[in-house]
Amino acid sequence: MKRLIRKSWKLVTILTLVAAAGGLGFRQYQKKPKKPKLDLTIVALTQGEMSLRFTELGDIAAKDSVNIASKVSGRIIELPVHEGQAVRAGQTLAVIQPGRTESERFLPSTVTAPIDGVLIRYIKNPEASSADARFAEIGDYVTGIFESQSPTYLMTIADMRRVVVKLKINEMDILKLREGMSVLVKVDALPGAEFPSTVSMISPQAEKDNRGGKVFRVEVSLGRNDPRLRTGMTARVDATLEHRAHALKMPLAALFDEGGASVAYLQAPPGGKPKQTLVKTGMRTETDVEVLQGLKDGEKVLTEKPEAFDPAPPEALKAAAGKKGKEGGRALRRKAQQVRRAMTAI
16 A cells, blocks of 8 residues: 555656646747747838830741742642742742643643742641641642632742741730830740841731630731741740839739729738728739829838728729729720721721
């Protein structure tokens, strides 16, 4: 019995020591300085550069090209040229033996080059996912332009002395461009090479792309040529649409719409609530917005709408919403006028 009591006292003593050590450790943990909690929803307005840029991918192509077909139907008996060969206007490209049978055979017909250029494959449908490209071969039977509205094209001559980038621009971006606009072209296959260029053609008529969306054909003329350029190369077209050297800006996430009015929420003062503030905005990029009125450099705003805040005067919100609606209406009318002028010009 005494031995059992001594064991119990030993167990109690051990548990007491463990509890004391745990309490000491907890107090030491509480004394450690805690890391400040970062509020990632607060950002400060800053002054800096802002640029609204346009970037789109297109394909290198010859400004002028001609699809080559025979005048008569028949079989190719001579083909003294090959794909990639440079040819001169008047040079023989192929010789066609008219007719399908001996009784139908007449004097051979010669196909000549109408322009100077480089011979490339004729592509029936460049928009198709697997383009039907072909270059004539000896023995092929071809349909001539005298006998069909859909002749057999043997090849294409591309005049590479003048090169363009062909683009398909969606209807939401087409009004950002104008003929004569300066752009910069970069070609993926030529790292480091840049070509100052100009928007030379904007189609006034939309067409559907492979996904059913509306697009407009645009051509960009390169300011200089480069013998390394090949038709079909991927080209990147960049343009600066707007630029501000010293813009007051904040993240676009800090801008909110309140009944049609643009507002921001100022950081709450100690013991207070965030303040809803009307702001007038300017340029917008994918990440930032220019602030013209309502906020100052260095002021801190929230990127998430707070649950509780001091609201802006209702009259001011209503007036700002009405003004914004009028400005939006004027912008839409300006875009409509631009489209009408483009249609009138054709």
